[in-house]
Structure formats: structure tokens, C-alpha cells
Amino acid sequence: MIELSGNQHQGSRATGRAGNLAEGIYHKLKQDIFDFRLLPGDRFTESDVADRMGVSRTPVREALFRLQRESYVEVLYRNGWRVRPFNFEYFENLYDVRTILETAAVKRLCEQEQGAVQLEDLKRIWLVPASERLTDMSSLSALDERFHEMLVEAAGNDEMARIHREISEKIRIIRRLDFTKPPRVEATYLEHGKVLRAIMQRRADEAQMMLRAHIEESRREVRKITLHMLYSARADADRDAM
Template sequence: MTEAAIDKLKLEADDSLPLRDVVFHTLRDAILEGTLPPGTRLMELQLSSVLGVSRTPVREAMRLLSMEGLVRMSVRRGTIVEPIKESDLRDALEVREALEELAVRKACRNMDELTIQTLRKLEQEFELSLEKNDMQTSARLDVQFHERITEAAHNRRLTQSLTQLREELYRYRLENLKDPETYPILVQAHRNIISALETHDEDRAAQELQRHIESQANVLAEHIQ
């Protein structure tokens, strides 16, 4: 299964980047999106053949992935995609909760009807994708929902920080969507956040967001123990 996944990889061509970085982004996206699941063994020769590049940029890309904690390199076992660790998840969600609370409070002050309509549309599309069991689309829409709130905060540094963090959390988000029993909870959480934003209730918006993130953390912790 993992070999088949590697064979389906396609290089994300970008002439503005060094080949090492192109390979890095291709592999990084595949790991974060779950195309290369935890435990997948990454072999230089196979990757260079599939991606149509020499082994040097592959080797350099895997070093970068190792620095981000996405793969583990060892002399005996080679390079494998790192398993999802509860401690890493907790650390990332703790930071996410603090930053998203700031974002939702600031967004509350700037909220307008157009943004509310956008959030409602994203929530409806999110619910529909869950009904179709389309995890990739659901994850993308969930990201867009939270991104729209962050954009309404009108803080460039905050947006940059949360964008990077959401990328790192993407594969956790996919893991969370594997349990259909959580779908009604996720949908209701989005609705509650929209309701609080619409009434400009900062405290309630922050509480709903905190409850949403903590619920995700608890579900994920059960899955990866």
C-alpha cells in the first residue's frame, strides 16, 4: 500500500525554487495530507525514480523533513514517516488555542454580514462533505472556515503564525475526521462559533472555540494512543 502511494507521487513543479525545495514541498504535502501515512518507509532510489530527479535533492529534502519532525532518519531503518505523537499534538493544539482565541476575539470586533454569510456557506459545504465522507474536502473546508475568521482579525503576523500552524496540524485534522461519530459535534461547533461572532459576543466566541479545539484534542488522543 505504501509503495503504491509513493509510486503515485508527482513532482510539484516550480521553476522559482531549487529542486531540493520542490522535492521537499512535494513530500511534505503528501505527508500532511495523509498520502504518505505514518510508518511509510522513504527510499532515496525509489523516490528519485518516481519523481524523476537525482538522489541528491531527495536526500536534502529528507533532511529538511527531518528538521520539521515529519520523518525519522536512522542508519539501520532508513527514513520513515514519523508516527503521530500525542505529546506533539498537545503542544501544537495548546499554541493553536491561544492564537485562535486572539483571532476570534479580534474578528468579533470586526465582524460584518458578508463574513458571516461566507462562514455559513463554508459550514454548509463542510457538513455536506462530511455526509459524503469526503475527508480531504472536509479538512480543506475546515481550514478555510478558521482561516476566514483569522482574516477578519486583520493582523498579518497572527495570520502568518496560524497559517504555518494549520499546515503542521493538517494530518491531525485528517485523523480526527476518520471518526463519523464526531461529525455532528464538529458541525455544531462551527454553528456555535458563527452565532457568537454574529452577535459580537467575544467571550462566548472564545469559549466556543476553546471547547471546539479541546474536543478535537480529546478525540485525537484516543485515536493515537
């Protein structure tokens, strides 16, 4: 058994604290981007973030490099950092890949026996009376993401599921906006239910068609809401700057 010296123990604890601090800063900055407190195109420095959060620049830099790897921010050499400008073409491409993966997964689900356990879990969430539907937008957004992820996972291809999870993470910044309007909540329950029933009855073509239409409708709504929110957030920022 290897024992650590006192200095090694202290070094290990310090490393752990620094890692936790960077993790916290990462999540805070990411949420600021998701909530448009940091707007696409906004510039800032590591010192700006460090001063605002009352920390040193080291964990801030670690958090920013992680966000850079995930394509949320970009470094401007000698000029600090910038929230990546909003690129709808980028998100459209991600939605296209997501649609291909999910419809392929649904086809496989209709052709095989495995995945029954995951489908039972989804039925308990989405095939419920209107009186039992959730109304909390944050919870619904997370459940909606899991619905689509579980469809892909149930198909039994681990690589397909991994790629789909990565895409879900990248589009989460705009996809969650689909749950800011009550009619979209009702539509999501109804559309998920139809897709599930078609899969259970092994109607692959119908299930794929409905799933594709469901994703496309969500994409249109999200684009419209995102444009409105970006405009409103930028207008508010301009007023505060005056």
C-alpha cells in the same frame, strides 16, 4: 533588456525541471506520511526513494531536506533518514498555541467592525440546512481548516494569522482524521454554527468558550483515531513483512 544565451536558456529549463521534480517528490512523500504508508519511525535511504520513484538522488535529497525543515523527517547521519517518531506531546503543545490564538482572535472580532466579509463567507458555508451539508471528507477537512484560519485572519493581525497557518500545517497530519467518522461531521457543522452566531452577536465570552470546547473535543477524537490507525498500520506492515 537582458537576453539569455542558448546554454543559459537550457540551464534555466533544466533548473525548472529539477525544481518541479523535487516538488513532486516532496508532495508524494508528505502524502505517504499523512496516509501512514510511511510510518513514524520508519527508516529509509535516499537511494530507496530514488529507486522507487525512478529518479536521481538529487531531487530526492532536496525534497527530504524540505520535509526535515517542516519536522516530518529527520536525518540519521550515515544511516539515511527516518520518519519522525510520533510525539503526542508536541502536537498537544501545538493545539494549546492554536487555541490561544483562535480565542484571542474571536475576542478581537467581537470588539471590532472589521472582518465582516470573511464572516459572511463562513456563514454561507456553515450556516446551511442539513440537506445542503457536504459529505466529502477531504473537502470538509479543508473547509474546517479554512474556517479556523479565516477567524484568525478576520481579526486583522497578520503575524497572528501567519503563525496560525504554520501551526495548521504542522497539525494537519492528524487533524484531518477528525473527518473519518460521520458523527464528527455533523458536530463540526453544529459547533461552527454556534461559534459564528455568538461572534455575530458579539458574545465574546460565549464564543471563546464554545470554540475552546470545539477544539478540545476535536483534539480528543483525533488522538483516539490516530492511535488506532497507527496500531492498524503497524500491524499491517508487520504482516506484509512476514
